[in-house]
Amino acid sequence: MADLQEDSCSSGSTTYKQVQAWTDSEIVLPWLRAHPSKWTTFVANRTAEIHHTLGKNIWRHVPSKENPADCASRGMHAPDLINFKMWWNGPEWLQKSESHWPIKTLLQDTDSEIRKSTLCHNTIINDKECNEIHELETRYSSFTKLINVTSYIKRFIAKVTKRNLNCNTFISVSEFNASVEMWIQIVQHKHFLQEVTQLRKKKLIHTNSRLTRLNPFLDQNGILRMVSRLRHADLNYNEKFPIILPDRSHFVRLLLEKIHRETLHGSAQLMLNVINRKFWIIGARNQIRQQIHKCITCYRQRAAVQK
Incomplete structure (x- = not known):
């Protein structure tokens, strides 16, 4: 989920000055904060692509129950989707100022998917x-x-x-x-x-x-x-x-x-x-x-x- 904060120019065209991205996976945030070379190949390739496309400092955590994309991944019947306001408008707090956005203490670092290397010997040359x-x-x-x-x-x-x-x-x-x-x-x-x-x-x-x-x-x-x-x-x-x-x-x-x-x-x-x-x-x-x-x-x- 991504939130675009827009700023209208005098010419009438719309430009975006800030992009805010959200994920409901707590483990993904430490992956995105670190350099891709720290992780295994599978995670490194995907985090590198995200860094190239959006950046790594714009990501925040959104609870799964307040994530509109969650209903798409889990599936929902068409009649229920019509009346599902979160899908059409997003969570209510997203339409308010940043002070109303959810705040949660998340993992600062993780050993999951970290690249493992083995050092067998070390050569020192004077x-x-x-x-x-x-x-x-x-x-x-x-x-x-x-x-x-x-x-x-x-x-x-x-x-x-x-x-x-x-x-x-x-x-x-x-x-x-x-x-x-x-x-x-x-x-x-x-x-x-x-x-x-x-x-x-x-x-x-x-x-x-x-x-x-x-x-x-x-x-x-x-x-x-x-x-x-x-x-x-x-x-x-x-x-x-x-x-x-x-x-x-x-x-x-x-x-x-x-x-x-x-x-x-x-x-x-x-x-x-x-x-x-x-x-x-x-x-x-x-x-x-x-x-x-x-x-x-x-x-x-x-x-x-x-x-």
Whole structure:
């Protein structure tokens, strides 16, 4: 139920200066007062739509017995509806000043439908380690070589600490994937430190953050992911909740170069489709175009043939 307070202009046209919305559900009001990212996907989508359409500070509670919409949801016979004044005119107090409107103490907060997140580990990197990691990241011009070197370093550390006596020469798939995951966490920690810190504390990220519209969350491994529009589709976990990666990152440039080679120097759209199966890169299209533009093989293929 919505009440429109109108103010007539001198031209005779009618403009509305205030909208007052009412709901008879007490649990809905705490949902509307908080940021949508705090709630589960089902509630978050609906509260976000309400915020976009009407706003969150115009909602009040109306008792069910005084809610005209209640008879529509419960059903009423036509003869009874004709004489049902509340349906045609609304509750009597709505036609009076605001001082006559119902006042009731409602829930200020609720744990119902709150988004649950699990924190498995926390990585703290000091300034010296950041410099060493940055040096290792920029030392190599190949994604595969960076990951392989990282895997050998991790294997050496495990052997020194006697946690792993594996003497295999080649890097296993699990070691390779663990190193990729480690670099993803490092890059996210470097570029999205504020967002990751807030989510680890189970707080809402700042509305000015460029990740707000992505509805980000931390998975069980502490990796920052987004909730995509395909979350209800019959897809794997990475496609429904892709990993968020920043722009202007050497790690991302190496990743794009690797995908460009694996797609046999594919087009921008082909590369984007492959990337979105697991990752969501900020400004991906521009970075893909830059990667294709600086590719020597693609440059030669684009060259005009002299006739």
